[in-house]
């Protein structure tokens with residue numbers, strides 16, 4: 155029986171650069187979009203042999219801003235992917251990331267017609283001044299307009315992104331954001347929320363603005379309070395925190411991301427995309443020129459290959475599984491790696507369990523509430 159795999163497609167184009175962004179994304183490069191899309195299609199077709207032994211369960215268009223480019227390009231990639239479809243069971247979830255100011259009714263119709271069935275929209279904040287502080291070009295009204303288009307087209311499988319801490323955000327304003335998100339989710343059947351912790355990367359515009367005193371961030375205590383507020387407010391409203399940063403209504407957990415967190419295999423196509431299969435991780439070049447050139451000259455786009463040994467795989471598995479609410483199933487770990495987790499990681503687990511960062515019951519090991527707050531300290535034990 156074929157194994158399951160997820161497909162990631164990177165669309166690296168954006169209308170403008172958000173101040174905090176350090177993703178591989180390009181503005182004002184519309185002249186290369188068609189060549190880039192052709193290259194992605196070529197890269198998919200070059201991997202037909204590998205993909206023939208898999209069952210493609212999920213497809214994810216991420217970016218960048220996939221909704222920035224003409225929807226015909228997304229349709230073109232979907233047409234190529236469909237050539238690989240072996241049965242109706244494939245492509246159970248096909249997600250596209252959207253920005254509120256680049257959605258149109260026509261684009262949404264094209265997405266639906268080509269088989270996209272999940273929509274992930276970047277809201278980040280409901281406060282326009284905060285959106286401005288981080289260089290987002292949309293407003294809360296743009297987001298609400300997008301929601302009305304979802305409703306008009308009977309789209310229900312929608313996820314939204316929110317961020318914290320942000321410059322200009324206070325506990326009260328974050329509470330307001332969460333309440334607005336909850337109200338909107340009732341009105342527009344939004345079923346999934348991803349929360350992102352703002353990271354200030356060196357050499358970004360946000361880094362410059364913070365270092366030079368033009369903006370400031372909430373302090374650590376406020377950030378901690380925002381995190382608790384997020385979890386408590388959403389859980390009280392019926393949302394399940396199924397992963398450390400993700401909340402869903404029952405049945406709407408992201409299958410694509412669950413595949414990552416369960417250490418499933420995936421193939422990434424496009425500039426800077428990474429893949430994981432047969433125990434190795436591959437990373438594509440992060441230069442769009444090199445990527446297009448590689449595809450034109452039939453040379454490899456991969457700039458890094460990392461062969462993971464059994465110990466690497468076990469450590470990675472532990473970190474990924476601990477992100478999930480249910481944590482690690484002790485028997486499943488044994489079956490997967492033919493080793494007892496307590497024999498191999500006795501010291502680390504003893505330390506984390508005795509310090510109440512992990513909870514161990516008969517069958518599972520999972521993060522305690524305290525462990526979730528300091529998850530990075532838990533991961534460090536396995537790096």
Ligand code: SF4
Nearest residue numbers: 168171172175179218
């Ligand atoms: S939309 Fe996403 S990828 Fe594009 S600039 Fe903003 S954060 Fe970066």
